Amino acid sequence: xxxxxxxxxxxxxxxxxxxxxxxxxxxxxxxxxxxxxxxxxxxxxxxxxxxxxxxxxxxxxxxxxxxxxxxxxxxxxxxxxxxxxxxxxxxxxxxxxxxxxxxxxxxxxxxxxxxxxxxxxxxxxxxxxxxxxxxxxxxxxxxxxxxxxxxxxxxxxxxxxxxxxxxxxxxxxxxxxxxxxxxxxxxxxxxxxxxxxxxxxxxxxxxxxxxxxxxxxxxxxxxxxxxxxxxxxxxxxxxxxxxxxxxxxxxxxxxxxxxxxxxxxxxxxxxxxxxxxxxxxxxxxxxxxxxxxxxxxxxxxxxxxxxxxxxxxxxxxxxxxxxxxxxxxxxxxxxxxxxxxxxxxxxxxxxxxxxxxxxxxxxxxxxxxxxxxxxxxxxxxxxxxxxxxxxxxxxxxxxxxxxxxxxxxxxxxxxxxxxxxxxxxxxxxxxxxxxxxxxxxxxxxxxxxxxxxxxxxxxxxxxxxxxxxxxxxxxxxxxxxxxxxxxxxxxxxxxxxxxxxxxxxxxxxxxxxxxxxxxxxxxxxxxxxxxxxxxxxxxxxxxxxxxxxxxxxxxxxxxxxxxxxxxxxxxxxxxxxxxxxxxxxxxxxxxxxxxxxx
Amino acid sequence: xxxxxxxxxxxxxxxxxxxxxxxxxxxxxxxxxxxxxxxxxxxxxxxxxxxxxxxxxxxxxxxxxxxxxxxxxxxxxxxxxxxxxxxxxxxxxxxxxxxxxxxxxxxxxxxxxxxxxxxx
Numbered sequence: 228x229x230x231x232x233x234x235x236x237x238x239x240x241x242x243x244x245x246x247x248x249x250x251x252x253x254x255x256x257x258x259x260x261x262x263x264x265x266x267x268x269x270x271x272x273x274x275x276x277x278x279x280x281x282x283x284x285x286x287x288x289x290x291x292x293x294x295x296x297x298x299x300x301x302x303x304x305x306x307x308x309x310x311x312x313x314x315x316x317x318x319x320x321x322x323x324x325x326x327x328x329x330x331x332x333x334x335x336x337x338x339x340x341x342x343x344x345x346x347x348x349x350x351x352x353x354x355x356x357x358x359x360x361x362x363x364x365x366x367x368x369x370x371x372x373x374x375x376x377x378x379x380x381x382x383x384x385x386x387x388x389x390x391x392x393x394x395x396x397x398x399x400x401x402x403x404x405x406x407x408x409x410x411x412x413x414x415x416x417x418x419x420x421x422x423x424x425x426x427x428x429x430x431x432x433x434x435x436x437x438x439x440x441x442x443x444x445x446x447x448x449x450x451x452x453x454x455x456x457x458x459x460x461x462x463x464x465x466x467x468x469x470x471x472x473x474x475x476x477x478x479x480x481x482x483x484x485x486x487x488x489x490x491x492x493x494x495x496x497x498x499x500x501x502x503x504x505x506x507x508x509x510x511x512x513x514x515x516x517x518x519x520x521x522x523x524x525x526x527x528x529x530x531x532x533x534x535x536x537x538x539x540x541x542x543x544x545x546x547x548x549x550x551x552x553x554x555x556x557x558x559x560x561x562x563x564x565x566x567x568x569x570x571x572x573x574x575x576x577x578x579x580x581x582x583x584x585x586x587x588x589x590x591x592x593x594x595x596x597x598x599x600x601x602x603x604x605x606x607x608x609x610x611x612x613x614x615x616x617x618x619x620x621x622x623x624x625x626x627x628x629x630x631x632x633x634x635x636x637x638x639x640x641x642x643x644x645x646x647x648x649x650x651x652x653x654x655x656x657x658x659x660x661x662x663x664x665x666x667x668x669x670x671x672x673x674x675x676x677x678x679x680x681x682x683x684x685x686x687x688x689x690x691x692x693x694x695x696x697x698x699x700x701x702x703x704x705x706x707x708x709x710x711x712x713x714x715x716x717x718x719x720x721x722x723x724x725x726x727x728x729x730x731x732x733x734x735x736x737x738x739x740x741x742x743x744x745x746x747x748x749x750x751x752x753x754x755x756x757x758x759x760x761x762x763x764x765x766x767x768x769x770x771x772x773x774x775x776x777x778x779x780x781x782x783x784x785x786x787x788x789x790x791x792x793x794x795x796x797x798x799x800x801x802x803x804x805x806x807x808x809x810x811x812x813x814x815x816x817x818x819x820x821x822x823x824x825x
Numbered sequence: 826x827x828x829x830x831x832x833x834x835x836x837x838x839x840x841x842x843x844x845x846x847x848x849x850x851x852x853x854x855x856x857x858x859x860x861x862x863x864x865x866x867x868x869x870x871x872x873x874x875x876x877x878x879x880x881x882x883x884x885x886x887x888x889x890x891x892x893x894x895x896x897x898x899x900x901x902x903x904x905x906x907x908x909x910x911x912x913x914x915x916x917x918x919x920x921x922x923x924x925x926x927x928x929x930x931x932x933x934x935x936x937x938x939x940x941x942x943x944x945x
Contacts, residue, residue: 230887287886
């Protein structure tokens, strides 16, 4: 009989730090100790704390280990599993702010204490490749309830009451969208799950699909029942191999149990789901381009209306919802709209999952009630910027969004507040920037991404973004002029006004947002030809502080262009600016911090 | 899947297998499993407890701990209740362990005869 479950994260983050080998090693060590029958090792989804992966949780002891390597497994088995002494050095801990004592209890650790997990409820709890574990946590009960005791209209009304809004970025009310499709005349209709997550730094949808694929399948079937569709597509990028594998397994298991297929729960309702792999084009996250791609055409957006709810895939009424939106549906049905509306703000109900990345201590996945402040997310859950650097901004909404600065830290996060601040919720990527990030360079990074990803259909987006990128590059390389700044702003608004789809309409946002909030940095680049954050290397000069130089010659030895001269032990070393290629190897080589960048 | 009750049956079976991850059990049963405990026979005791709890629906988690300090009284089983009070049973063997679980966790009755106080 099993007495202990060892849960090992098998999400993409932990897999890349070799969690699969950790699982193997656990099997090996447990067999050696003769504990195979008592202890079960389970591969599960993301625990959220990707920074500290691979994560291993041991239940019922509620012990969380982080940074577990293959070498640590033997100790965990012999000490914890055999003798019952948790390995303290690997345990996840936090410091209590008042008593300054170490906290080991998982619920009290700040990263988890502020979180409220709905979409991620089962991530890191169940084995995503075993449907019985999903059923054990009330899986497919919502589908059963809907099919046996609710009319399609009741389902839609419940969704409307819950106030659930699209988590893909737009924030459109889900129930209203379903109503549009339900109102169309009977006939072929389709449900699409948009899993084409493309914002740089966003990985919420991937983690939900990797950790709890069945919750999405169940919600799609519920949506099919509500609008009268018999078929669903999951459009997912081929760059998410683990998520795709688990979806394939999940669909197969649900079909085997008759939870997908014909006459589900003897209700006469049929529903099947098919996976369509995308090649990773950012524009295919836009719904009309996504539909074109499913139909086998080149992924390019088309004009709306007609909206997909009226004429979508194959010209039939179609609803498209994001993965995280679907992940909320079954729980709303099970627990009722009233339960869901308790969480969140007046116009944004429920929770939102954010992918924290960039200059933040706890990189990872967090889910908080709407209305949580940015400060709570960045400082309390995220742990602030590492290495005592000063916080500068958070970039939200990816290439369509903008920046939020220190002044916005106490704003409650919801759809409308972020738009009011000139950014947007987007899909939930949050990239934290500190004093070492140059905002012009950040804008240039996003524009570079957009230039790659513009589908080329509309001239303003195809040519305009390229011109914006050229001007931004000029500025970071010291060729910027004041006229250029005006021209950029003019061009940015033109692209916004004249592009067809959301990609083009929002593409200039990172530029406009950084120009508005960090005008001084742009001016420093243009007027003084200086980069205050010391990132843009064309604007930097390297020199050696004479009095700090210990004349050791390490810098000269590392210099690839022999730009540094001096006499070992006698005279301070000097950099010849005409030969210097600004590679920074002298800064790394110097042990006394004598090389400075100005 | 033919009906909702089929699914409910499947769920109830599956629930037993994952319940230990939820941590809402009323009692926490801990077996001392340091060298002293293992030498005195704590492992069969642990196995008996795990087996007994798996075959029935007790609201408890079974786990293990290191040396409790009274090595001469091993194997030791401690049960902490919802009120936070801890009862220590000593010189436990597999048969006694099952009795203790049935009485203490199953019936909320402390089995005085096996506690540390009676052993003194």
